[in-house]
Amino acid sequence: MKEKLLEIVNIIRDNKQLARLENLNPKDDLRTDLGLDSLDLAEFTVRVESEFGVDVFSDGLVNSIDEVLFKLEK
Amino acid sequence: MKNYLITGISRGVGFAIAEALLEKGHAVYGISRTMSGEIESLKNKFSQRLNFKSFDLMEAENIRPDLFPQWLTLETPIHGFVNNAAMAYDDLLTNLNLKMLEKMYRVNVFAPMEITKYVIRQMLLHRTAGSIVHISSISVHTGYKGLSMYASTKGALEAYSKNTAREWGQRGIRSNCLVAGFMDTDMSASLDVEQKKRIYQRTALKQETSISSVAETTAFLLSENAASITGQNIFVDSGTI
Numbered sequence: 539m540k541e542k543l544l545e546i547v548n549i550i551r552d553n554k555q556l557a558r559l560e561n562l563n564p565k566d567d568l569r570t571d572l573g574l575d576s577l578d579l580a581e582f583t584v585r586v587e588s589e590f591g592v593d594v595f596s597d598g599l600v601n602s603i604d605e606v607l608f609k610l611e612k
Numbered sequence: 613m614k615n616y617l618i619t620g621i622s623r624g625v626g627f628a629i630a631e632a633l634l635e636k637g638h639a640v641y642g643i644s645r646t647m648s649g650e651i652e653s654l655k656n657k658f659s660q661r662l663n664f665k666s667f668d669l670m671e672a673e674n675i676r677p678d679l680f681p682q683w684l685t686l687e688t689p690i691h692g693f694v695n696n697a698a699m700a701y702d703d704l705l706t707n708l709n710l711k712m713l714e715k716m717y718r719v720n721v722f723a724p725m726e727i728t729k730y731v732i733r734q735m736l737l738h739r740t741a742g743s744i745v746h747i748s749s750i751s752v753h754t755g756y757k758g759l760s761m762y763a764s765t766k767g768a769l770e771a772y773s774k775n776t777a778r779e780w781g782q783r784g785i786r787s788n789c790l791v792a793g794f795m796d797t798d799m800s801a802s803l804d805v806e807q808k809k810r811i812y813q814r815t816a817l818k819q820e821t822s823i824s825s826v827a828e829t830t831a832f833l834l835s836e837n838a839a840s841i842t843g844q845n846i847f848v849d850s851g852t853i
Binding site for chain 2: 553577580581583584585587588
């Protein structure tokens with residue numbers, strides 16, 4: 539699951555000409571650590587939904603990778 | 613071939629837009645409350661490229677999952693969305709009935725806002741520089757007796773479209789309104805001949821707005837030829853004055 543999230547983050551970072559990441563830390567903040575802005579987070583949401591069938595933002599803001607994982611594992 | 617989502621395709625403008633896009637070789641994902649003879653004829657002619665879904669936009673809370681993702685799956689890239697379906701609740705505002713007004717807002721405003729949410733999400737997933745066209749009404753800009761409530765729903769869409777354009781422009785997504793003048797459709801069926809004549813006299817061309825002109829302008833706004841047009845209201849109204 540984490541590998542898939544890393545791949546999604548890198549797809550979005552590629553599009554912004556940001557360096558690819560080697561791994562994700564559960565504490566990584568989607569905005570400050572991973573460099574995603576609000577529009578990127580919208581893309582992140584739909585890519586996660588496409589992969590896992592879950593809209594992680596449907597009931598409030600999600601800030602970090604472990605919060606995303608928590609929503610996906612629910 | 614592009615994939616276009618259109619609401620209200622059973623008759624009038626929606627039907628004309630669906631037909632124009634099918635004739636140009638595109639695939640149409642068309643929604644309307646009920647099947648009509650017109651849709652049957654399109655299905656017979658373009659069976660492979662017309663995907664019809666019977667859905668009542670009054671049930672805006674069912675857009676997910678009934679339309680997205682069950683019907684329009686995430687695997688389907690959407691290149692454009694035409695928000696055409698609308699209900700007309702016309703009356704003097706002193707007779708305003710809150711229940712009717714709420715119904716009209718569900719169909720004319722809330723449902724297309726919700727659909728736009730999923731359309732844009734799908735455009736992001738597929739990195740599609742898509743185009744959204746809301747069919748608005750000249751009543752927003754001129755004012756007619758009895759249309760204050762209806763016009764307010766279209767005014768809401770114009771504001772929504774302008775802000776959608778600003779919000780998603782950097783992803784190449786465009787949003788425009790086609791401001792249609794009075795057409796001779798079921799929407800204006802409540803007007804008598806004299807009333808219609810008076811309305812057409814208020815236009816430079818002294819005639820009703822042509823449905824095919826509205827359909828072809830919509831097709832243009834969806835196309836690459838309109839690549840630099842966004843956040844605009846395009847008037848197709850016989851020059852209403």
